[in-house]
Ligand SMILES: Nc1nc2c(ncn2[C@@H]2O[C@H](COP(=O)(O)OP(=O)(O)OP(=O)(O)O)[C@@H](O)[C@H]2O)c(=O)[nH]1
């Protein structure tokens with residue numbers, strides 16, 4: 309696997325403190341990987357920090373977007389950029405340490421035999437360590453609901469810590485992925501399975517962020533109920 313070109317895509321919006329800390333950890337966890345930060349012109353200067361760090365670190369790259377357009381659009385832009393640059397193995401990873409760099413090696417071991425590897429909180433060995441009962445219940449229940457409606461054998465459809473082979477991202481019509489947030493995570497995994505690619509889950513420990521603020525908006529519960537239906541039966545399901 310050593311000849312493969314590897315990149316970790318990290319979307320950021322106001323992650324000044326986290327980005328300083330996480331980039332060196334990713335680079336040392338995967339000594340042959342590059343890091344692409346996709347920043348939506350964060351007002352807190354995250355982009356400038358990355359630009360400064362990249363001056364002395366050739367493995368760190370920055371893609372700056374004009375304004376905040378959400379996680380899904382940032383990832384699509386990042387994925388396309390990485391495909392253009394010829395990367396073979398493409399990770400997606402949050403900047404807030406809910407996705408821990410120490411798991412990166414586990415993904416690498418698994419991607420040798422699969423097309424997409426998902427970090428899962430809901431298989432044996434996985435966990436959310438800081439959530440109260442309410443959030444745990446909503447996330448687990450939401451995943452069970454989505455899995456049932458989508459009809460896919462995946463325990464964690466919203467975790468968002470993933471490792472892709474380039475062939476999968478090339479096969480998916482990324483421009484037709486309209487979804488943001490959790491729906492983006494679900495839709496990408498659903499389409500991957502529908503296209504016949506091999507998907508595996510590995511356990512991850514998912515702590516809450518300790519620095520910076522969550523970009524998750526409240527009041528998405530009712531909206532979320534319709535998402536799996538739209539993904540499964542919508543016009544883009546096979547694209
Ligand atoms: N480029 C970009 N990154 C974003 C945007 N929204 C969120 N992010 C990043 O996406 C990652 C996940 O965002 P979080 O705010 O942690 O959202 P979350 O993990 O769903 O919610 P929490 O569990 O509350 O942390 C972080 O690295 C954010 O900085 C956006 O609009 N543009």
Ligand SMILES: [Mg+2]
Pocket residue numbers: 402404406517522
């Ligand atoms: Mg988070």
